[in-house]
Amino acid sequence: MSNTERMSVAALIGVILRRKINRTIDVKWLIENEAYAQEIIKLCREQDLADLTEYADHLEKLMFPKEAFKPSGFAPTTFQTKPPTIQPIAKPIAVELPDEIEAEEEIANPNKYVGGLR
Amino acid sequence: MIARKNNPWIWLVAVGLTLSAINAFADTPTVNTPASSYKPSTHPSEPAIAVPSTSQPATPDQQAAQPVEVTGTLPIEQPTVTPTPAVPTPAAVIAAPEVAPPAPTQPYAVGFDKINSGDTAWMLSSTALVLLMTIPGLVLFYAGMVRKKNVLSTALQSFAICCLVSVIWILIGYSIAFTPGSTPYLGGFDRLMLSGLSYIKATSQLTVSHIAPTIPESVFVMFQMTFAIITPALIVGAFAERMRFTAMLAFMTLWSIFVYAPVAHWVWEPSGLLASQGVLDFAGGTVVHINAGAAGLVCAYMLGPRTGYGKVPFMPYNLVYTLVGASLLWVGWFGFNAGSAVAADGRAGMAMLVTQAATAVAALTWIAIEWFVKSRITMLGFASGAVAGLVAITPASGFVNVGGALAIGLAAGVFCYWGATGLKRLLGADDALDVFGIHGVGGLVGAVLTGVFADKAISGLDASVTMQAIAAFGTLLYSGVATFVILKIVSLFVSLRIDAEEEHDGLDLTQHAERVM
Numbered sequence: 001m002s003n004t005e006r007m008s009v010a011a012l013i014g015v016i017l018r019r020k021i022n023r024t025i026d027v028k029w030l031i032e033n034e035a036y037a038q039e040i041i042k043l044c045r046e047q048d049l050a051d052l053t054e055y056a057d058h059l060e061k062l063m064f065p066k067e068a069f070k071p072s073g074f075a076p077t078t079f080q081t082k083p084p085t086i087q088p089i090a091k092p093i094a095v096e097l098p099d100e101i102e103a104e105e106e107i108a109n110p111n112k113y114v115g116g117l118r
Numbered sequence: 119m120i121a122r123k124n125n126p127w128i129w130l131v132a133v134g135l136t137l138s139a140i141n142a143f144a145d146t147p148t149v150n151t152p153a154s155s156y157k158p159s160t161h162p163s164e165p166a167i168a169v170p171s172t173s174q175p176a177t178p179d180q181q182a183a184q185p186v187e188v189t190g191t192l193p194i195e196q197p198t199v200t201p202t203p204a205v206p207t208p209a210a211v212i213a214a215p216e217v218a219p220p221a222p223t224q225p226y227a228v229g230f231d232k233i234n235s236g237d238t239a240w241m242l243s244s245t246a247l248v249l250l251m252t253i254p255g256l257v258l259f260y261a262g263m264v265r266k267k268n269v270l271s272t273a274l275q276s277f278a279i280c281c282l283v284s285v286i287w288i289l290i291g292y293s294i295a296f297t298p299g300s301t302p303y304l305g306g307f308d309r310l311m312l313s314g315l316s317y318i319k320a321t322s323q324l325t326v327s328h329i330a331p332t333i334p335e336s337v338f339v340m341f342q343m344t345f346a347i348i349t350p351a352l353i354v355g356a357f358a359e360r361m362r363f364t365a366m367l368a369f370m371t372l373w374s375i376f377v378y379a380p381v382a383h384w385v386w387e388p389s390g391l392l393a394s395q396g397v398l399d400f401a402g403g404t405v406v407h408i409n410a411g412a413a414g415l416v417c418a419y420m421l422g423p424r425t426g427y428g429k430v431p432f433m434p435y436n437l438v439y440t441l442v443g444a445s446l447l448w449v450g451w452f453g454f455n456a457g458s459a460v461a462a463d464g465r466a467g468m469a470m471l472v473t474q475a476a477t478a479v480a481a482l483t484w485i486a487i488e489w490f491v492k493s494r495i496t497m498l499g500f501a502s503g504a505v506a507g508l509v510a511i512t513p514a515s516g517f518v519n520v521g522g523a524l525a526i527g528l529a530a531g532v533f534c535y536w537g538a539t540g541l542k543r544l545l546g547a548d549d550a551l552d553v554f555g556i557h558g559v560g561g562l563v564g565a566v567l568t569g570v571f572a573d574k575a576i577s578g579l580d581a582s583v584t585m586q587a588i589a590a591f592g593t594l595l596y597s598g599v600a601t602f603v604i605l606k607i608v609s610l611f612v613s614l615r616i617d618a619e620e621e622h623d624g625l626d627l628t629q630h631a632e633r634v635m
Contacts, residue, residue, distance in 0.1 A: 008632050015623055113431040117263055118502055118538045118552060 006031040009059045013044060016052050030059075037063045222328045223389065224298050224306075225314065225335055230322040234332035240462035241330075241337050247453025248344035252351050253280050255450055259443025259501075260355050263434045263551050267624025268359045269634050275363070276351040279370050283350060286374045287343045288312055294375075295382040296327060296342060302391040305383045312339065329388070330460040341457065342382070349378050349406045355551030356414030357421050359432075360621055363629045365614045372604045373413065377597055381409050385589070397589040398572060398581050400469065401458035403513025403564040404593050411558020412597035415547060420605045421615050423548035425622065432550075435634070437497050444501035448477060451508045455515040468576060469515040472523035473508065479524050480507025483531025502556060506534030509560030514568040517581065522571030526564060533563045558594070565590035 010030045017023045023043075030037055037059065044056035253276065261273040283291070293309035300306070308314060315335050317324040325335040350370045357366075384391040385399045392404075399405060424432070434440070455473045459466035484503025485495045510530030511523055518526065537559030538552040549555065569583035605614060615621075620628035627633050 004632075004635055007635060008627075011627055011633055012631060015627065019619065111431075113433060115428040116539065116542055116552070117432075117434060118498060118535075118555075 003031065006059070006062050009055055009062060013040065013052065013055050013059060016049070016055070017044070020049060020052070021047060031063070034063065222331075225309070225325050225327050227316065227323050227325050228331070230324065232326070232331070233324070233334060234461070236462040237332045237460070238334065238337055240466065241333050241341055241457060241460065244453035244457025245337065245341045245344055247450045248341070248348065248457065249280075249450075251447050251450035251454065252344070252348045253277055255443050255446035256348065256351050256354075257443065258439045259447060259505075260358065260440075260551055262436045262439030262441075262443060263355075263498075264358050265432055265624070266435045266634055267626055269435045269626065270632050271363070271625035271629055272354065272358050274630065275354045275366060278363075278367065279351045279354070280347050282367060282370055283347045283374050284343060286371060287339075287346045291346055291374060291379045292339050292342065295346075295379040296329065296338075296387055298387065298389045299383070302384070302389060302394060304380055305387055305390075315339065329386070332461065338460075341460075345402055345406060345454075346374060346378055346382070349402075349410050350374055350413075352406070352410035352553055352557055353414045353417060356549045356553040357417040358550040359625065360421055360424050360615055361417075362613055362616050363625075365608055365612045368608045368612060369417075369604060369614075372608065373601065376604065377413065377600045378405075378409065381405050381593055381597065384593075392589045392592075395585060395589075396579070396582065397585050398517055398568050398577075398579065399513045399565065399589075400516035400568075401455045401512045403509070403561045403568070404590055407509045407512060407557040407561030408565065408590055408593050409561075409597045411554045411556075411561055412594045413601040414549060414553030415545070415558060416598050416601040417605065418547035418549040418554070420602065424550065425618060427548045434498075437501075441497055441501050444504055448504055448508060451477075451512075455512060459516060465516055465576065468519075472515055472518055472520060473511050475520055475523040476511035476514075476527035476530065477504050477507035479527030480504065480510065480531040480534070483528050484535050487532065487535045502534070502538065502552070503531050506530045506556050506560045509557055510534070510564035510567070513561070513564045514571060517568055517572040517577045517579070519571075519573045519576065522567075522573065525571060526567050529563050529567060530560050534560045562590050562594070 007027070010027045013030070014025050014027045017025060025040055026036075030040055041056045041060050041063075044052045047053075257273045257276045260276065261269050264272045289311055290307075292312065293307055294305040297306045297309050315325050317334065317336065326333065327335050327338045330338045350373055353370075353373075354366075382405050385393055385397060385405050387393060392399075397404075426432075451473060452470050456466040456470040459469055481500050481503035484506060485499045488499040489495055507527045507530045510526050511518075514522065514526055534556050537555035539555075541559065542549060542552065542555050545554070547554075566583060566587050569581040569586035572579070572581035574580060608614065616625065616628060624633070
């Protein structure tokens with residue numbers, strides 16, 4: 001399962017949640033942490049929005065592809081290192097990866113690339 | 119914005135007046151060599167009437183393929199000729215048996231033995247090189263300069279245009295660009311869906327274009343198709359990061375048909391409006407670069423600036439992509455310029471040499487100015503300077519010597535740097551990747567300087583700076599006005615620009631549901 005596809009669906013979910021119910025989520029954490037993913041999928045289905053439900057189903061298939069075929073006695077490993085945070089925020093923010101933010105902070109000249117590339 | 123405030127009819131009238139002026143100017147005796155004394159040529163930008171070469175020895179295979187007698191099939195067509203006014207003087211009557219047959223003025227059928235295998239091999243290679251300029255050259259060049267959230271969209275736009283224009287070119291573009299029409303403004307419809315283009319093994323016949331009589335017409339169609347592809351793909355840089363994908367497809371469809379193909383006809387078809395007046399454009403300074411630059415500027419005005427333009431930095435995703443793209447453009451440009459000789463000959467070699475010289479000088483000039491102004495030498499500066507040089511030498515590449523190329527490269531570095539910085543601020547349009555600053559300005563510089571530095575020893579033709587300037591600015595005006603009208607029409611059916619939220623989230627996600635990791 002490609003990480004790109006997971007990230008794509010997760011980002012779409014993030015955008016819709018922010019627009020429809022003004023909630024922001026951690027997109028990167030969503031595709032890394034199964035418990036967080038299950039919470040978000042549940043949240044999406046509770047909204048009763050067709051597109052959101054569709055993306056939630058898609059994400060579930062990508063995140064838990066072989067859930068039904070696991071042998072009995074198998075305990076799913078969780079990698080949760082921090083509690084899921086789903087909090088409403090006053091101002092919407094973009095779905096942005098940390099490296100993007102870091103790159104913008106690394107600009108030596110703050111006026112570079114303002115109003116033109118060259 | 120200027121385009122929004124002014125009445126479009128004023129611009130339409132201005133274009134009409136310009137075209138009339140070009141026609142009127144053509145009647146003056148100062149322009150180039152009279153048509154009656156043109157020498158045979160294989161280059162489309164020359165108004166000369168090409169004569170099929172029979173001096174090239176056929177390969178053994180071709181000789182073997184030569185039919186001794188053709189029965190039960192279509193005979194080889196007699197080339198259609200332009201009737202010449204008869205002047206019944208005694209001398210003419212005496213000399214009549216020695217007069218060469220009039221040259222063909224539209225595509226016609228020939229035997230396999232008339233095809234030059236060397237020319238054909240070079241043109242096949244050149245075609246691949248020019249396609250390489252768009253995919254992946256331009257794709258990478260542009261994708262590296264936009265923000266991370268728009269990389270896929272920008273790359274995809276060029277790729278999609280490649281597919282779209284290929285089909286349009288086959289359906290209608292080639293016919294209205296490269297066949298003679300009833301007026302000098304537009305070609306005919308004889309080659310719609312390439313009807314009439316043929317290759318018949320059984321009778322050893324195939325069709326050739328009257329513009330390139332030593333190569334199969336199929337190769338000529340493909341070669342010109344790659345030019346038709348890259349021209350609209352260049353415009354993508356002007357409206358990057360904010361145009362709706364469906365609107366872009368609709369705009370490019372109409373633009374290819376109503377702007378690119380007619381302008382190509384004017385400049386490259388011997389009976390076209392500008393070619394018939396002796397305007398020189400070896401590889402597309404006017405047809406490709408001025409045309410795309412003007413369209414890009416109008417697109418930038420019509421779509422408005424990106425959110426945050428001039429206030430926040432727009433970080434380029436990866437300038438290594440841009441340098442790799444520029445390098446691919448440079449290599450591909452040898453097919454673009456040297457291929458425009460439509461022959462594997464010494465003139466193609468000269469075109470390649472002057473292309474390299476002008477490009478190198480322009481890149482060095484750009485970074486010298488950058489060092490002087492900003493005390494920095496940037497990778498983007500090197501890449502931009504090289505592209506500026508390539509653009510400016512394009513119309514001149516088959517007409518100038520090395521000295522002229524060095525001068526054009528120097529001018530390109532200076533003017534295009536100004537175009538992408540000072541002029542850009544002056545115009546106030548968010549031309550995101552400086553399509554007008556580099557392609558528009560570089561094209562204008564090259565077109566005008568072709569008139570200054572054209573060496574008659576190379577092409578056998580005189581050049582007129584006045585005619586070059588009229589053609590360049592006339593094309594600029596036509597392309598700008600036509601682009602404005604097309605955008606208005608498209609906007610009646612689909613919104614040109616994505617909404618603010620979609621722009622904030624990026625085109626990759628909102629238009630294509632994909633994103634770069």
